[in-house]
Amino acid sequence: MNDEELANNPFLVLELGATASRAEVERAGQKLLAQLAIGVSAAKSYRTPVGVRERDESKVRIALSALRDPEQRALYELWLSDVDGDRQVVPGWSGAFPSIGWRAPCTE
Amino acid sequence: MERPLYLGIDLGTTNSAACVFDGEQLQSIRTAGGETLTPSVVRIDARGNVSVGARAFRFLQKDPDNTRGEFKRLMGSKNRYRFSAANLERSPEELGAEVLMSLQKDVEAQLGIRPQRAVVAVPALFELPQIKATSEAARLAGFERIETIQEPVASALASGWSADESRGAWLVYDLGGGTFDASLLETQEGLLRIAGHDGDNFLGGRDFDLAVVDWLIARVAESSGIKILRSEPAHASAIAKLKVAAEEAKIELSRTANETTIVIEALRVGDREIDLIEQPLTRAELETISGPLIERSVRVCERLLRSQGVTQLDRIVLVGGPTMMPALRRRLEQAFGAPFGSGLDPMLLVAQGAALFAATAGIDARAAAQSAQVAKGPRLWLQYPAMTPDTSPFVVGRALDAGDGIKAVRFSRDDGEWQGEWLPLDAEGSFAGMMALKRRASSTFNVEVTLAEGRTVAANPAKITLVHGVSIGEPPLARTIGVARADDAVAVYFERGSPLPIRKTFTHRTVENVSPTADYALRVPIVQGDFPFAHLCRLVGVIEIAASALKSSLPAGSVIELTLEVDRGGALSAKAFLPAQDLVFERVEQLLAPATSPEKMSELVAGLEQRAAVLRGKAFREGARRAVAALADFEVTISSVRSDLDAARGGDQDAAEKARRALIECDGLLGDVEAANAWPELSARVYEEHTFASHWVGLYGNEQEKRALSQCMDLVERALRSRSASEIERQLRSMVRIRLSAYFRDPQSWSRSLDHAASESERATDPVKAQSLVRQGRKAEQAGNRAELERIVRELWQLYPVDQEERGLSFNSGVR
Numbered sequence: 059m060n061d062e063e064l065a066n067n068p069f070l071v072l073e074l075g076a077t078a079s080r081a082e083v084e085r086a087g088q089k090l091l092a093q094l095a096i097g098v099s100a101a102k103s104y105r106t107p108v109g110v111r112e113r114d115e116s117k118v119r120i121a122l123s124a125l126r127d128p129e130q131r132a133l134y135e136l137w138l139s140d141v142d143g144d145r146q147v148v149p150g151w152s153g154a155f156p157s158i159g160w161r162a163p164c165t166e
Numbered sequence: 167m168e169r170p171l172y173l174g175i176d177l178g179t180t181n182s183a184a185c186v187f188d189g190e191q192l193q194s195i196r197t198a199g200g201e202t203l204t205p206s207v208v209r210i211d212a213r214g215n216v217s218v219g220a221r222a223f224r225f226l227q228k229d230p231d232n233t234r235g236e237f238k239r240l241m242g243s244k245n246r247y248r249f250s251a252a253n254l255e256r257s258p259e260e261l262g263a264e265v266l267m268s269l270q271k272d273v274e275a276q277l278g279i280r281p282q283r284a285v286v287a288v289p290a291l292f293e294l295p296q297i298k299a300t301s302e303a304a305r306l307a308g309f310e311r312i313e314t315i316q317e318p319v320a321s322a323l324a325s326g327w328s329a330d331e332s333r334g335a336w337l338v339y340d341l342g343g344g345t346f347d348a349s350l351l352e353t354q355e356g357l358l359r360i361a362g363h364d365g366d367n368f369l370g371g372r373d374f375d376l377a378v379v380d381w382l383i384a385r386v387a388e389s390s391g392i393k394i395l396r397s398e399p400a401h402a403s404a405i406a407k408l409k410v411a412a413e414e415a416k417i418e419l420s421r422t423a424n425e426t427t428i429v430i431e432a433l434r435v436g437d438r439e440i441d442l443i444e445q446p447l448t449r450a451e452l453e454t455i456s457g458p459l460i461e462r463s464v465r466v467c468e469r470l471l472r473s474q475g476v477t478q479l480d481r482i483v484l485v486g487g488p489t490m491m492p493a494l495r496r497r498l499e500q501a502f503g504a505p506f507g508s509g510l511d512p513m514l515l516v517a518q519g520a521a522l523f524a525a526t527a528g529i530d531a532r533a534a535a536q537s538a539q540v541a542k543g544p545r546l547w548l549q550y551p552a553m554t555p556d557t558s559p560f561v562v563g564r565a566l567d568a569g570d571g572i573k574a575v576r577f578s579r580d581d582g583e584w585q586g587e588w589l590p591l592d593a594e595g596s597f598a599g600m601m602a603l604k605r606r607a608s609s610t611f612n613v614e615v616t617l618a619e620g621r622t623v624a625a626n627p628a629k630i631t632l633v634h635g636v637s638i639g640e641p642p643l644a645r646t647i648g649v650a651r652a653d654d655a656v657a658v659y660f661e662r663g664s665p666l667p668i669r670k671t672f673t674h675r676t677v678e679n680v681s682p683t684a685d686y687a688l689r690v691p692i693v694q695g696d697f698p699f700a701h702l703c704r705l706v707g708v709i710e711i712a713a714s715a716l717k718s719s720l721p722a723g724s725v726i727e728l729t730l731e732v733d734r735g736g737a738l739s740a741k742a743f744l745p746a747q748d749l750v751f752e753r754v755e756q757l758l759a760p761a762t763s764p765e766k767m768s769e770l771v772a773g774l775e776q777r778a779a780v781l782r783g784k785a786f787r788e789g790a791r792r793a794v795a796a797l798a799d800f801e802v803t804i805s806s807v808r809s810d811l812d813a814a815r816g817g818d819q820d821a822a823e824k825a826r827r828a829l830i831e832c833d834g835l836l837g838d839v840e841a842a843n844a845w846p847e848l849s850a851r852v853y854e855e856h857t858f859a860s861h862w863v864g865l866y867g868n869e870q871e872k873r874a875l876s877q878c879m880d881l882v883e884r885a886l887r888s889r890s891a892s893e894i895e896r897q898l899r900s901m902v903r904i905r906l907s908a909y910f911r912d913p914q915s916w917s918r919s920l921d922h923a924a925s926e927s928e929r930a931t932d933p934v935k936a937q938s939l940v941r942q943g944r945k946a947e948q949a950g951n952r953a954e955l956e957r958i959v960r961e962l963w964q965l966y967p968v969d970q971e972e973r974g975l976s977f978n979s980g981v982r
Contacts, residue, residue, distance in 0.1 A: 081556060084556060085559065088560060092562040093562050095549045096549050096563060096564050096596065097564075098564070098594065120668060136907070137907075
């Protein structure tokens, strides 16, 4: 998996952990879409372990669609855990989640 | 006017309807004549005057040359309708636009507002060009914006699907004038989605009428000796008269009567005339005539439930006039044992649901200027969902005029039961807050702001309304879409069922050198279908990059980035980017329904029948009951094709189009039987891939991959049981993804790939370059540089040639 695929992980786009419920996914998407519609600058970018990325409406919609489909979501959960888990794509990643205010993902 | 206005439109094959929703109540729009239905019929007289609906419908038999109906089926095709008296031609979209304009006028007459935005329902099985044509019709009618919704979703919304519906499946049985759609719906966490759909593009109320017409023709021949022929242009007006009589009789027998008499006076058949036809028809006779058609629809439903593994239905939603037939309702009750729901009008459900959806999507019918509220107070720009399944949605907003000096914003529910915190404005002047909605009701909030001097005043807008209700998932994609590669494989971009809108970009490589002076175009074929081989899928569009458009020669193996995008309405757009030359090619040639001549189609029928004969022989020898049943379906459909071709030779364009589609369906039916014959091969592939995947996931997989693989296997087993080849293909693709994810975790994986590529380096289009790459690869391997090794192996793969035969099968694709 390359950096861009990693950065486009819908969980990162929506700033959610892998355990987010369906309702939380919808709410996060709805809030971001609304913020983008009125041009809130904080909504226009997001942090990923491979750097800051731009975010637009279509990116949010694609992320929402991906997490609405249980099969696709399972794969993204898997790849998100990959980031944090045995592959260690980015050194020092373990601190990234708490730094932007999420609970640590997949601590099973 | 403070209330929002949401407009839903059902642009039907035979009848259209409109409905409005104001956030609380649904209201049907009535025509000037007081009817809730507008016949989808357009007439243009000798002076060019256009009439629509009931007024045009009266001329449908009297003056068929200047009066047209049933044009929805031809939307998105190249066909044009002639109006001979006015000497005009109109496209199906232009006629659709006339009907939409008539509905627009009725809304204005009833509510005093000319709607600018609406939601228009389209059949679940509409293909991309047809959806595009529907949007085009709305644009021609002067709508500034429309969204489309799939009809079954609209019907379910209108028949009371609610966010509280936790589990369970609903079947939407939609028997319209010309088509039959069966859709299976389910909710997950308050989100409604189509789990699956199936249908018959050639089964509708019309076919029930035609079955009665054929029966009538036989009775007339018995009593008068006059043979009325569907293939004879001179008999067209007689057939039209019989059709109307048949429909009236059918409706009468659907209500109360046990027997009716069909009376037709002065029927001209060519140069002869029959003074009077008086033919009694009993309900029992009608049921015998329509029985086979009802059975066909039940078989479609059974096939759908089987493919989704559903055994228990919670409800059946009946849509369309023909579902009033008592015999049909009895048969469905007997077959599925689920309740129908009461007090619903099967003719208006679709329009009602479309209006409810307009509320969900926040598509207010009023033009932007009209909906802006004229009020005082500091102006806020607010964004929030008008209807949502979430009881705690966010409202976000910002101050429009910095000079107002707003410090904070507060929302209070007007029933006094809930009040939010004061929300401070950030440096940009924006804020966000969570609301609390009343369950399954509409909640209005007062909006207040505090100003710099400490004063609290009402904001502009002073009130906002949010409705807690069902929200529907984005409409899913009906079929898998991908790019045909030169080796006859398909690069899948979007899986069937993916929610829309969706967009993806993949990188491909070109397969041959192209010089700007060549008379050649690089083709990127876009295909639709669930098969792993491009030639089995249907071509929906091509990006052609003409050699003359290139800045310089494009060597084989050049990078080409393709982006495919499908919007909510299903319109597909494609973009190709050549980074080396900084060129972008945009455009999809939407495929139009080709105007195939009846003669050509007759040849196709003969070919299909030969194929069927071979399959039938095999099926009987092997006692394959499923195949025999499928071939019986084929027999029924192909015989309707034959009679439609007769009518097409008599000049009936609609019958020609119907025959063309039925032929595609027949081809698909035989394809399924042939796929079933390849079943042993497919199960062998499942076994092989499963062994492969278990091996690698067992060695290098993590917990998630193990879980994903076992889940995938469960789905494959379900698909094996229901014998769904396309679902197995889909699951195989996901199994390969899981396997590769584990495989490439093996430190040796890229080294093995390099060994394999090196062993075939003499096959490469450029063996010298290949060998040099192999040497570089070995160096990277020794240095332990995995990323470099991966890059080199990928580059090596591009040097292997494409088999020309495979390329021909793959719509001459120029990429891989």
